[in-house]
Amino acid sequence: MGRPIDARGWLFEVRDQSTYVERWLPIENLTSWTQNASENEETADTTSFDSAGWYEQDVMQRGGQIELEGQYALDSATGRQVVGQAYVDQYWGQRLGIDSRNEIRYRHNTQNTWVIWDATVTPDEQEGEVNDKTSWSATFTQCGRPRYESVFPICMERDAA
Template sequence: MGRPIDARGWVFEVKDQSRPGDHWLPIENLTSWSKNDSENEETAETTSFDSKGWYEQDVMQRGGQIELEGQYALDKSGRQVPGQAYVDRYWGQRLGIDSRNLIRWRHDSQDTWVIWEATVTPDEQSGETNDKTSWTATFTQCGRPRYAPVFPICVEESSA
């Protein structure tokens, strides 16, 4: 029998398109997450007389969505932590073809990232008298997922 994995072991990062190169920002201070692989799925019914009373369908569109929830957090200099700030102030303000970016995630026990091109909706922030301020964002998958190793393999060229 397999062992369950801890929900807190999931790591989520967004690509920082404000800088050149392959720079990813962790989304910190998360308290919960949810992933729905059937969000935005569309099907076409294919039931016919030949189905003999049994329902049939084909999937015509796949989709997915991830919702991250956490606590609005500040770094040591008093600024919002970089991953949250990027989502709120940079990615979440972009429109049209500029509204897409990359998000990746994995469990700390895994050696492969799942990467989505996605749009983001910075969601509700709230709190009450004795609460910490909440932070929430929803990422909607655009296109087919990709995968990448956590530690890319470096191959040295042999000397001539």
């Protein structure tokens, strides 16, 4: 029998498109996350007389959505919002049209493969009351087919020699 994994072990990062160097920014201070693997799924009813009274369908479109919630956090060294949250709020979340897409990747810390989505982001509510910490949240909607990338890319140069 398998062992359950901790929800706090999930890692989420966004790709920094403000630079030409590949750079992924961690989204820190998360307190909860939700993934809906069937968000935006569309089906076609294929039930016919031949179905003998049983429902049938084909999936015509797949989709997905990830909602992240956490605490608005400041970097102790700079006093500015932590980089992943700031990137979502101030850069990615302000872009429109063709520029509104970016990449998010995620995995559990026990896994050796990232799942990477081309996605759009909707920065969500920030709130708090007298004795609360300020909240932070964002919703990422999958665009197209996901891809997968090893955490530790295989060194091809050594094998080529």
